[in-house]
Amino acid sequence: MKHILCVGIGKMGQLTLDYFKNDKTIEHIYVVDPKFQTLSTKRVTYLKNFSQLPSSAQIDAAFIMTPVSAHQSCLEQVLKAGIQNIFIEKPALQSKDEFQAVLPLIQNQKIAVGYILRQSKALRDLKHFLKQYAHAGFSLTQCNVTYIKPHDFSLKQMNAWEECCHPWDLLFCCLNFKKAQKTVVKQKKLINDLKSKQTVEAKVKYELTFHRQKTDLNIFFSYLKPHRKREFVFELKDNQNQSCKMVLSLDVAESVGKVLDKISVYQNNKPVYQATYPAHEKLGYQIKNVCNYFNTNKKSRLHLFKDSMTLQNIHDYTFGDMPNIHTKKIFPFMRYQNQNNHEL
Secondary structure (H helix, E strand, O other), rough: OOOOEEOOOOOHHHHHHHHHHHOOOOOOEEEEEEOOOOOOOOOEEEEEEEEOOOOOOOEEEEEEEEHHHHHHHHHHHHHHOOHHHHHEEOOOOOOHHHHHHHHOOOOOOEEEEEHHHHHHHHHHHHHHHHHHHHEEEEOOEEEEEEEEOOOOOOOOHOOOHHHHHHHHHHHHHOEEEEEOOOOOOOOOEEOOHHHHOOOOEEEEEEEEEEOOEEEEEEEEEEEEEEOOOOEEEEEEEOOOOEEEEEEEEEEEOOOOOEEEEEEEEOOOOOOEEEEEOOHHHHHHHHHHHHHHHHHOOOOOOHHHHHHHHHHHHHHHHHOOOOOOOOOOHHHOOOOOOOOOOOOO
């Protein structure tokens, strides 16, 4: 790929743009962002909107990194421009209606979605150990997920689904959790109102199957707390009642000032394995993997985009059907479409 289009220059957009600027194989970069005040250079052209994109521009790939509220319109414009390779930050869209609106525009385009936590080496180690212990006769009995988001953003811009989709993506799409014949939500609880500027919490308990084994899955979300935490704790047992615990921690702020991904494995409460990796490496891996995907000759079956549609259904199922709670009042930043069918 030699010609790149970057749409939206926020935090992730700037990091991605810097990556492409440092890649000498990229001949030209077009940047679309109405708020970006920078003069164009020989390799980078800055535009206020899509209408300024030259008709002669031959774009090999478009990277959409705007706020999720603008994803649909940007994706539609990129699709109508005939660009075949498209990357879009997670979550791809924010409602089932938006998915239904863009699907008729998709032909043979390759669409990748930015679930960057998939690129963690710690996650790769975790998958390896889960498989290894399963072969040794251990069964996964419980999974506890803690996800805390700090208050480093405006309440008006807060979109909890942008954060919730990360742990759900890892569980359902990356770690291959499968829905039981009937998924049972045993407990749902929301504490306080977002407008109180204190704590917004959601506790969700599922009964799921993992590799045909019944597993208790407990997910705890919390927002507006001072420290970020993403932690997955997997507990396994075998027929001799031996226990194993695997802990996956993502973006851990260490005392040395570095941000790391970390995995720890304990057998019978004794540590048997531990590894840490620089968290910033995930961005480079993601871009490389996406570009490799775009460079293949295989036609896309929209696997990653369909993952996003599945996750949207999970979101609607989890936060949508809550008796005695007015969802829009508690979560005014979430768009919810009522459903009669709660299939995941």
